[in-house]
Amino acid sequence: MSDRFRITLGQLNPTVGDLTGNAALARKAWEAGRDAGADLVALPEMFITGYNAQDLVMRRAFQLDAARVVEELAVACSDGPALAVGAPWVEGTKLYNGYLILKGGKVASQMLKHHLPNETVFDEVRIFDSGPLGGPYSVGNARIGSPICEDAWHEDVAEMLVETGAEFLLVPNGSPYYRGKFDTRLNHMVARVVETELPLIYLNMVGGQDDQVFDGGSFALNPGGELAVQMPVLEEAITHVDLERTDAGWRVVPGERAPHPDAWEQDYHVMVQSLRDYCAKTGFGKVLLGLSGGVDSAIVAAIAVDALGAQNVRCVMLPSEYTSRESLEDAEAVAKALGCRYDNVPITQGRAAITDTLAPLFEGLEPGLAEENIQSRLRGLLLMAMSNKFGEMLLTTGNKSEVAVGYATIYGDMAGGYNPIKDLYKTRVFETCRWRNANHRSWMKGPEGAVMPARVIDKPPSAELRADQRDSDSLPDYPDLDAMLEILVDRAGSIEDCVAAGFLRDVAKKVEHLVYISEYKRFQSAPGARLTKGAFWLDRRYPIVNRWRDPS
Ligand SMILES: Nc1ncnc2c1ncn2[C@@H]1O[C@H](COP(=O)(O)OP(=O)(O)OC[C@H]2O[C@@H]([n+]3cccc(C(=O)O)c3)[C@H](O)[C@@H]2O)[C@@H](O)[C@H]1O
Ligand SMILES: Nc1ncnc2c1ncn2[C@@H]1O[C@H](COP(=O)(O)OP(=O)(O)OP(=O)(O)O)[C@@H](O)[C@H]1O
Numbered sequence: 207m208s209d210r211f212r213i214t215l216g217q218l219n220p221t222v223g224d225l226t227g228n229a230a231l232a233r234k235a236w237e238a239g240r241d242a243g244a245d246l247v248a249l250p251e252m253f254i255t256g257y258n259a260q261d262l263v264m265r266r267a268f269q270l271d272a273a274r275v276v277e278e279l280a281v282a283c284s285d286g287p288a289l290a291v292g293a294p295w296v297e298g299t300k301l302y303n304g305y306l307i308l309k310g311g312k313v314a315s316q317m318l319k320h321h322l323p324n325e326t327v328f329d330e331v332r333i334f335d336s337g338p339l340g341g342p343y344s345v346g347n348a349r350i351g352s353p354i355c356e357d358a359w360h361e362d363v364a365e366m367l368v369e370t371g372a373e374f375l376l377v378p379n380g381s382p383y384y385r386g387k388f389d390t391r392l393n394h395m396v397a398r399v400v401e402t403e404l405p406l407i408y409l410n411m412v413g414g415q416d417d418q419v420f421d422g423g424s425f426a427l428n429p430g431g432e433l434a435v436q437m438p439v440l441e442e443a444i445t446h447v448d449l450e451r452t453d454a455g456w457r458v459v460p461g462e463r464a465p466h467p468d469a470w471e472q473d474y475h476v477m478v479q480s481l482r483d484y485c486a487k488t489g490f491g492k493v494l495l496g497l498s499g500g501v502d503s504a505i506v507a508a509i510a511v512d513a514l515g516a517q518n519v520r521c522v523m524l525p526s527e528y529t530s531r532e533s534l535e536d537a538e539a540v541a542k543a544l545g546c547r548y549d550n551v552p553i554t555q556g557r558a559a560i561t562d563t564l565a566p567l568f569e570g571l572e573p574g575l576a577e578e579n580i581q582s583r584l585r586g587l588l589l590m591a592m593s594n595k596f597g598e599m600l601l602t603t604g605n606k607s608e609v610a611v612g613y614a615t616i617y618g619d620m621a622g623g624y625n626p627i628k629d630l631y632k633t634r635v636f637e638t639c640r641w642r643n644a645n646h647r648s649w650m651k652g653p654e655g656a657v658m659p660a661r662v663i664d665k666p667p668s669a670e671l672r673a674d675q676r677d678s679d680s681l682p683d684y685p686d687l688d689a690m691l692e693i694l695v696d697r698a699g700s701i702e703d704c705v706a707a708g709f710l711r712d713v714a715k716k717v718e719h720l721v722y723i724s725e726y727k728r729f730q731s732a733p734g735a736r737l738t739k740g741a742f743w744l745d746r747r748y749p750i751v752n753r754w755r756d757p758s
């Protein structure tokens with residue numbers, strides 16, 4: 207009996223619904239494993255369908271198509287290492303989240319997910335049936351147990367596997383990023399190896415899917431919790447992990463230990479990757495955005511250039527009579543530093559035409575919000591006309607602070623298909639700009655250096671919809687606003703919590719009110735990269751009609 211076992215991990219980027227494309231990726235990993243003498247090649251959870259396929263996976267035709275692709279893959283990979291891959295598994299009327307072991311040209315065994323995650327972004331109870339607790343499967347000289355993602359966040363699945371003879375654990379995951387999540391995962395997995403005294407290999411996918419980004423960072427632990435292998439975050443990789451049989455059982459042979467970047471870098475990388483994959487997977491090669499000379503559109507332009515390359519990003523300045531000379535200079539400076547196309551499309555004429563058209567109706571009424579917002583809406587109209595004409599997707603630029611309090615114009619600057627900074631508070635926008643100006647990485651397609659000039663970051667934020675307007679006229683300063691939003695939105699805290707943190711009750715109540723009354727805007731807003739467990743859309747789901755206010 208051989209004393210070694212080689213497992214090849216495919217930390218790869220599937221596309222939801224691209225069954226044959228995903229199978230081709232699985233086959234590529236299998237070929238790499240075969241060439242490296244692997245016993246088993248492993249892919250993540252639901253790799254064949256892509257994750258999270260949501261209700262798509264409940265369609266009978268989709269299930270049959272996935273089963274056909276799995277059968278063909280099994281035949282194509284019959285002569286070589288076994289292949290473990292996540293895919294739907296149907297038995298009678300039951301639909302499972304399965305992990306299939308392909309050997310000898312067929313599905314030789316399958317693990318069925320038992321714990322269906324049903325919080326934050328997950329709704330698996332709605333989609334899948336819960337599988338029974340089961341035993342391990344055999345590959346070559348090893349008996350392997352595979353708790354599927356959430357299964358490994360609980361004790362019982364691994365406990366049953368060790369009791370029924372598993373010699374090590376291979377955990378396939380579809381685990382999306384939020385800031386600091388790696389430590390949470392590691393803590394759960396260390397708990398499993400300490401309880402079971404078995405080595406554990408944790409395999410995650412990479413890549414963006416709508417709002418979520420799977421951040422890879424796969425790893426292997428030995429009993430006791432020693433980290434033996436660590437793969438890079440947010441990058442595709444195929445890694446061979448060796449196990450050696452010792453008197454105490456299998457042990458992972460220490461291998462690559464890719465360093466993990468800090469949270470600022472990971473957040474920025476997630477925003478770049480999510481936009482890159484959103485475009486690639488929906489078929490857009492190019493994007494455009496309104497570049498105002500402010501910090502939000504500047505960072506969105508930088509993210510877009512880093513994701514797609516300067517040649518694929520159009521920046522458009524649409525000045526009105528309130529646009530300052532500094533804004534014009536700053537917008538041009540950002541576009542120049544990034545190396546992307548810069549168009550100047552004044553809105554004064556169009557605005558005058560609309561004002562004249564409305565004049566008979568608005569006669570005798572004071573000019574106000576309606577007139578201010580016409581500017582934003584006209585920009586939206588012109589940018590969408592360019593989007594149609596040039597086939598470029600329009601990006602929206604609202605940061606999390608603005609999205610939270612509805613500080614954007616619906617059908618105006620909210621027009622667009624994707625918002626890279628939707629989950630990034632304004633205070634973090636400033637820090638992230640500084641980080642990007644000081645750092646460059648190989649995954650960035652944009653140039654090195656201070657691509658967002660200091661003046662763009664340092665000036666007081668203004669929507670420039672009327673003379674001398676400042677965000678701070680109508681909102682608390684961003685450090686205070688963001689601190690209150692962290693309490694009210696991210697931690698679902700109370701007004702009392704805001705008061706305990708040192709904020710005035712009246713100000714906290716105003717912020718709470720703004721958050722509740724802008725639910726309708728978020729409902730109609732573009733999706734954007736999820737960076738936290740408190741992201742708008744799936745993590746936090748509130749009614750639009752809502753009269754309740756916290757009396758605390
Ligand atoms: N519950 C509800 N369900 C459906 N629709 C609802 C609604 N409540 C209001 N509405 C509608 O929404 C309209 C009001 O929304 P909207 O027109 O957007 O206007 P509104 O939210 O009142 O104003 C936009 C705010 O965002 C600021 N702004 C604008 C542009 C850019 C930025 C920036 O810094 O990025 C900031 C601007 O200074 C202003 O304070 C109303 O006319 C009403 O018809
Ligand atoms: N003069 C302009 N030219 C082009 N786009 C503009 C202009 N003014 C606003 N926009 C677009 O509308 C968005 C909202 O901008 P606004 O200036 O009102 O507030 P902001 O949230 O402070 O954004 P920014 O920091 O980008 O200025 C901008 O990010 C930009 O995409």
Ligand SMILES: NC(=O)CC[C@H](N)C(=O)O
Nearest residue numbers: 323355356359380381382
């Ligand atoms: N796909 C899953 O089961 C994911 C749930 C798991 N708790 C995670 O986020 O990592």
